[in-house]
Amino acid sequence: MDFTGTHLLIDLFGCTGLDDIDRVEATLRDTVAAAGATLLALRLHSFGVGQGVTGVAMLAESHISIHTWPERDYAAADIFLCGRSHDLDAALATLAGGLGATRYEQQRLSRGYGVEPVLTRA
């Protein structure tokens, strides 16, 4: 079996509720579910009232992370999934919707053993 994974880096702008750890957690859980991935562990950290939140979902298929800067309405996320059967577009739409992003940029990278890294930007 050749391993093939896809790594999405997503920068999200114009977001809301980025200091709300419950909202970030819900978005993370919903994104995992939308991807069709298997959650192993979830960990979140709030940097304080009105401050950013960091959340990481450890998956059987790798990981999804969200890091937020409420003072800039900006969040940086990544979705790294191994295997071909996951719905990256659904995960991306759920992530952006959950954070109320008005705009996002994604960079999509194929990676793994025997895979020449290929980057697409949108």
Added chain:
Amino acid sequence: MDFTGTHLLIDLFGCTGLDDIDRVEATLRDTVAAAGATLLALRLHSFGVGQGVTGVAMLAESHISIHTWPERDYAAADIFLCGRSHDLDAALATLAGGLGATRYEQQRLSRGYGVEPVLTRA
């Protein structure tokens, strides 16, 4: 303050000990220390004897992850650090050394609010 972060995606080949959760944990801890980053939480998961390991370090500066495929001597890692004062090269050398990689490929991406994503590949 403009946020500026650097996201490194690293594919490591010819590695050893990739089914050893203690070794992956030590490598993750050493990589965090080499970067000069602040560890908030560490979580590791073994997929079984002789199988891969997934580890994620949640940092005050974002995260570092390692995912291993011992059957291919291959590991996929990423190092995402916010701020300008961290030693990414030291972190990368520690990561590669800890996993015994004979070769690695890195892709380095500047990202954040007000930053036009720039990718360099090495």
